[in-house]
Amino acid sequence: MTTADKGIGPSEALAKLFTPEGKREPYGLYEALKELGPVVRLGPKLVFVLGYDACAGALREPGLLVTDAAAHRKTGMIEHSSWQCFTKIMMFSNDHHHERLKGFSRWAYHPRTISGLEPMISAKANALAERLATLDGDSVDLVEGYSSRLTLAVTGELYGIPASDQIALRSVITDTTPAFEPIFDLRELAAGDSGMDVLVDYMATLAADRRKNPRDDLTTRMVREADATGAISTEELVAGLVMFLIAGVQSPSDLIAGAVRMALTEPDQFQTGEIESFLTEVLRFDPPSQVLTRIAGTDLTLDGVPVQAGARVLVMLAAANRDPARFTEPEVFKPRRAPNRPLSFGVGLHYCLGAQLARIQATVGLTTLTGTYPRMSLASEPRYRDQLVQRGLARLEVDLKRSQRHR
Numbered sequence: 001m002t003t004a005d006k007g008i009g010p011s012e013a014l015a016k017l018f019t020p021e022g023k024r025e026p027y028g029l030y031e032a033l034k035e036l037g038p039v040v041r042l043g044p045k046l047v048f049v050l051g052y053d054a055c056a057g058a059l060r061e062p063g064l065l066v067t068d069a070a071a072h073r074k075t076g077m078i079e080h081s082s083w084q085c086f087t088k089i090m091m092f093s094n095d096h097h098h099e100r101l102k103g104f105s106r107w108a109y110h111p112r113t114i115s116g117l118e119p120m121i122s123a124k125a126n127a128l129a130e131r132l133a134t135l136d137g138d139s140v141d142l143v144e145g146y147s148s149r150l151t152l153a154v155t156g157e158l159y160g161i162p163a164s165d166q167i168a169l170r171s172v173i174t175d176t177t178p179a180f181e182p183i184f185d186l187r188e189l190a191a192g193d194s195g196m197d198v199l200v201d202y203m204a205t206l207a208a209d210r211r212k213n214p215r216d217d218l219t220t221r222m223v224r225e226a227d228a229t230g231a232i233s234t235e236e237l238v239a240g241l242v243m244f245l246i247a248g249v250q251s252p253s254d255l256i257a258g259a260v261r262m263a264l265t266e267p268d269q270f271q272t273g274e275i276e277s278f279l280t281e282v283l284r285f286d287p288p289s290q291v292l293t294r295i296a297g298t299d300l301t302l303d304g305v306p307v308q309a310g311a312r313v314l315v316m317l318a319a320a321n322r323d324p325a326r327f328t329e330p331e332v333f334k335p336r337r338a339p340n341r342p343l344s345f346g347v348g349l350h351y352c353l354g355a356q357l358a359r360i361q362a363t364v365g366l367t368t369l370t371g372t373y374p375r376m377s378l379a380s381e382p383r384y385r386d387q388l389v390q391r392g393l394a395r396l397e398v399d400l401k402r403s404q405r406h407r
């Protein structure tokens with residue numbers, strides 16, 4: 001909690017949460033909201049879920065649905081390219097549509113397949129870490145120079161996206177993520193819409209190319225599977241490819257950059273032999289996905305609080321991860337806490353399909369970078385993007401102290 005947020009009341013916290021300052025420092029505001037209880041009803045149509053058990057329960061509640069095409073038709077968001085695409089993917093589908101879409105691509109993220117990717121990820125991480133030493137200037141931005149390059153190189157390798165196209169795609173991917181924020185004015189979707197048009201066009205062209213010129217990549221395998229089974233439409237195939245591109249790149253990059261930042265600001269807590277538990281604590285303490293949205297499909301109760309059909313339910317994962325009923329001294333960063341089971345990859349039917357890939361990328365990314373530049377330090381105050389739902393650093397300037405290493 002910042003000093004400024006001490007003693008702040010719940011209504012003041014709510015008013016501040018969606019301001020630039022609130023998005024930068026949301027944790028004290030979640031604490032203030034929690035004073036009202038683990039589930040807070042803010043009128044008939046809006047509910048905040050803040051406690052750990054309450055959030056896990058909400059994500060397992062069959063009466064709570066993800067915001068699918070029907071929900072986005074009501075808000076008018078379906079008219080926008082961002083949501084035209086997102087409403088064709090599993091993350092924003094319910095019932096049999098969700099099962100069908102998840103069933104179609106689950107094999108691509110099978111644990112055995114993913115664990116076999118480690119040498120490829122390691123080779124890419126090493127090459128990118130070495131490249132940093134060749135850059136001009138006193139400091140480097142690790143979001144631009146490392147975390148986003150690594151996760152796009154990995155996704156690019158899996159889906160056959162040429163390295164020459166990857167750099168231009170990175171900012172476009174980040175542009176699409178504000179669509180997940182609470183939208184108060186549909187014009188806020190403009191940048192995301194143009195980014196989405198680029199990504200849909202790019203992946204549709206790639207899929208069409210692989211139909212004619214098959215290769216050994218996931219794009220080819222997904223095109224073949226869709227054509228052979230007819231299980232999903234071409235639009236759903238392209239939307240799925242776009243989703244794997246965005247999900248495969250943005251959150252893992254945010255996790256890697258966030259983890260490097262924690263390693264530099266909490267050096268006493270960082271042990272190279274304990275990177276996996278360090279990453280779990282980063283995921284708990286400052287998760288890339290802070291909030292998930294659900295809509296009540298029927299009247300129901302959450303933790304005894306009545307929720308009306310049609311109400312929007314904000315499941316605050318980041319607040320749940322700091323619930324004192326679940327974590328001792330939740331506001332303290334402690335990588336050795338055990339057990340440590342944050343809700344950062346979700347729970348239940350929509351549990352993250354890429355959790356294992358994200359963890360491997362982050363483990364290899366952090367190990368390689370800190371191993372190559374053990375004396376690295378922060379060069380300026382890290383800066384977050386102006387987003388609450390998809391939280392991540394916009395820049396992470398570090399001094400690699402390369403003169404000591406590359407003398």
Ligand code: HEM
Binds near residue numbers: 092247287289352353
């Ligand atoms: C640190 C990295 C990541 C974080 C924090 C994260 C977080 C999440 C969360 C919280 C959900 C649940 C959404 C909900 O319940 O509404 C989710 C779902 C999902 N994630 Fe991830 N994710 C990460 C990386 C990835 C990666 C690398 C991929 C794949 C390339 C991926 C693909 C997906 C998919 C497909 C779903 C939807 C699953 C479903 O609807 O059944 N994610 N993720």
